[in-house]
Amino acid sequence: MGSGGHTPSSDGHASRADGSGHRVPEGQAPEEYGDHRGRGDHDEHDHRSRWPLVAAAGAAGLYGGVAISIFGDVTDLLPSVIGIALAVVGAIVLLAGVAGWVGQAFLPPARGPQGSPTSRESYVSTTLLFLATDVSTFGALFVYYFFVRIGTWPPEELPPLLGSLVIVNTAILVASSVTFHYAHEALEDDDRRRFLGLLGATLVLGLVFLAGQAYEYYEFVAAEGFTLTSGVFGTAFFGLTGLHGFHVALGVGAIAVLCWRALRGHYGPDRDTSVATVSLYWHFVDAVWLVLVLVLYVGASV
Template sequence: MDSGGRTETSDEALPRADGSGHHVPEGQAPEEYGDHRGHGDHDEHEHRSRWPLIAAAGAAGLYGGVAISILGNETGLLPPLAGIGLAVAGTIVLLAGIAGWVDQAFLSPARDTQGAFESRESYVSTTLLFLATDVSTFGALFVYYFFVRIGSWPPEELPPLLGSLIVINTTILIASSITFHYAHQALEDDNRRRFIGLLGATLGLGLVFLAGQVYEYYEFVAHEGFSLASGIFGSAFFGLTGLHGLHVTLGVGGIAVLCWRALRGHYGPERDTSVATVSLYWHFVDVVWLFLVVVLYVGASV
């Protein structure tokens, strides 16, 4: 208390305020609480990311080039080298799109100590658009598999596809989708410890799933003699499962970035844009896997 009878209060005992005068709890960065620095500033920061569209165009070029190459080798109607060139160009564009997307949606916000506003709706909408185009990529390979099934079946001796490994791997991937859902829910409830724990569990389950798929490939190639060169079914099987494995790998990378940022305290109930987008992607990958198991593993065994 000073000489005038007023009580002295330490600045550290008072809630800190961000740029707009909103109080922020001690020890927390303003960006963790949504960065509400005035609604009038939102328009100049909002944008729609073009990187998912670039990645989708690259994927279309990659798989279109592979299709042209295969068609050229089988029928001679198209030059296979043109397909290879298109596939290479598509791969470069795809990787550039993914790199730009990851930097814009995940790494750039981590570098921005001022917590620039992110338009959650725009990122979610472009992610949904990317996933819609990704459906066509998987759809093309499923059409190829269904074309295989129209002919004489089985086209060659098949390895034992259904076993304990596929059951365990499927259970692991489903469990990872569940842990991711509740991790996001914990973030919305502002339970940071539970959020980080469940997000880490999701990352671990994703890595275990990838290890299981690698082991499955090893068993097929080394012990069953079943590989990508094992006829048209082999190309369909490894094409579909390999494409899905690539998507899981990308998803695991995204979750790893989320874990790194979560440990640095970058997320909060109103700052979850990248968590929402990666969550959508991961749930999509899980749904595709279930469809793949029913059609490819179970369907090929009956």
């Protein structure tokens, strides 16, 4: 008799071996039965995602390469081509890490039970680690800005920064964080209709924020003549806001994937790993924007 043979179970029903020595009722998949011991071990092994770390390493190479390139142009101590090459390699690794992360965590159908709690915790913990590396990325640019403030202030190229547009845009981004929070709560309460509505509202608010930032850039460049090359403050301003805008664009793309999957019923109270990780990322982006507004927009105006 082979290991895949059919034998009667103790309750009189036909059963078969699941490949790990456990008996499974006939017609039922191994992962749908029992205490999931074999499946839990499999999930714990397969779902420890390394893609966030790959993306973080790529981001470090990209930003470090840009910094080396600028440093080389200013000081002539290093050829700027080294920085450019490092930035290109970093960008490729970053995109590969993001693509692998999305493909592994967000795109599989995942209509069945989520799996072991360990796999969910693994995704959440690696997302937090990725965000911790992002804090240092933004921190480096903030340090650059503070060095700018130590010099002659205000610089001649400083335009009026704090206006109604940035206030409205900030309110929009904060509102999107609130809608995302309550969308996740609705999912945990198994309220699918409310979850879809709030998640869709989050996506729309994120797109509106990006449109508002693009319009702000247009006003600065076309009306004020304020660009990335407008002195050290221009470099700091567009570097910080551009980096944040890039993060918002990535977040909007991730939320769009969530909406696409939510419409197909891929999520539930016990299937929320990708919703939880994207939510962490989005709240992080929101918090960074509030700090950026206080330091850059308000701080530059006082």
